[in-house]
Amino acid sequence: ATLIAPRYALTAAHCVLDMGEELIFGRAYIFSEEGQTVSVERAFIHPGFEAENYLNDIAVLRLDRALELKPVPLGSPPEQSDSRNRSLTIAPTRAAELYVENQMPTTEISWGSAALFLGWGRNVDGYYSARLRRADTSLAAHQECRAVYADSGIKITDQMICAGLRGDACSGDSGGPLLIVNERSQIRQIGIVSFGMGCGLAGYPGVYTRIDRYRDWIDAILNGTDNPR
Numbered sequence: 001a002t003l004i005a006p007r008y009a010l011t012a013a014h015c016v017l018d019m020g021e022e023l024i025f026g027r028a029y030i031f032s033e034e035g036q037t038v039s040v041e042r043a044f045i046h047p048g049f050e051a052e053n054y055l056n057d058i059a060v061l062r063l064d065r066a067l068e069l070k071p072v073p074l075g076s077p078p079e080q081s082d083s084r085n086r087s088l089t090i091a092p093t094r095a096a097e098l099y100v101e102n103q104m105p106t107t108e109i110s111w112g113s114a115a116l117f118l119g120w121g122r123n124v125d126g127y128y129s130a131r132l133r134r135a136d137t138s139l140a141a142h143q144e145c146r147a148v149y150a151d152s153g154i155k156i157t158d159q160m161i162c163a164g165l166r167g168d169a170c171s172g173d174s175g176g177p178l179l180i181v182n183e184r185s186q187i188r189q190i191g192i193v194s195f196g197m198g199c200g201l202a203g204y205p206g207v208y209t210r211i212d213r214y215r216d217w218i219d220a221i222l223n224g225t226d227n228p229r
Contacts, residue, residue: 001025002177002189004074005222006066011175012192012209013049013059023061025069039064044221046214053154057194058209060221072177075188076212113139115163117178117193117206137163137178140205148204152197159213161191164205178208 001011003025024035041064048056116136145162149155156162163178178191191208211218 001061001175002192003067003069003071004060004189004218005071006068007063008222009061009063010074010177010189010192010211010218011059011061012057012194013045014051014054014057014194015175016043016045016059016061017051019043023063025067036067036069038067046217054160054195054207055157056159056209056214058192058211058214058217060218062221072179072187072189074211074215074218075180075190113180115139115178115180115190117163117173117208118176137206139163145205145207149197149207154195154207156207159210160194161208161210162205163191163208164196 001009001015001023004010009023009025019040022037022039024037040061042062044060044062046056046058049058050056114136115138116134118132118134140162142156142158142162146156161178173193174195176193177189178193179187179189181187190211192211194207194209196206197204
């Protein structure tokens with residue numbers, strides 16, 4: 001999960017089904033004592049979530065207390081209908097504007113642009129990592145991703161982003177962030193690790209929930225609406 005406001009975190013809906021009672025934020029090594037431990041007061045699973053095909057695979061977690069950590073700003077990728085070479089200026093979501101004082105300057109990215117994700121997933125030997133790991137990747141053209149997954153029975157929708165020309169997420173990374181970084185080393189989250197074919201299987205990009213498609217739903221929860229639509 002990613003902290004997006006002092007008392008709210010963002011994750012994949014399918015992760016909530018197996019979630020423990022406590023979450024730890026700000027820890028990079030599993031056996032260290034650093035970070036802050038909190039309980040989840042309430043989990044908001046998107047009402048349109050379908051576990052069998054990962055539709056609307058997004059959830060917001062309300063924590064039992066506010067954390068003294070800097071939230072991660074949210075952003076948007078290029079439009080899915082754009083060609084892989086077209087760029088788009090990134091602007092913050094309203095949710096990020098509410099809780100992040102120093103906004104990241106707008107950034108231009110395009111399909112094929114560099115991105116990265118963070119996670120505790122399995123390595124090539126099949127073991128879960130004891131350290132939070134970073135993997136560099138790049139955004140994949142939506143039409144190409146849809147064609148690759150056509151035979152899998154899973155439809156790649158406009159609420160998803162594909163990435164994986166340089167690397168892909170693995171089991172255990174689910175719910176983690178897909179990030180872009182600008183020239184000032186400032187980050188913005190544009191996706192949530194959702195699913196993939198195997199563990200970084202060649203030719204199959206990882207699939208991420210596209211956050212900006214859910215900005216109204218996220219904002220409603222952060223603004224205190226108990227039953228957002």
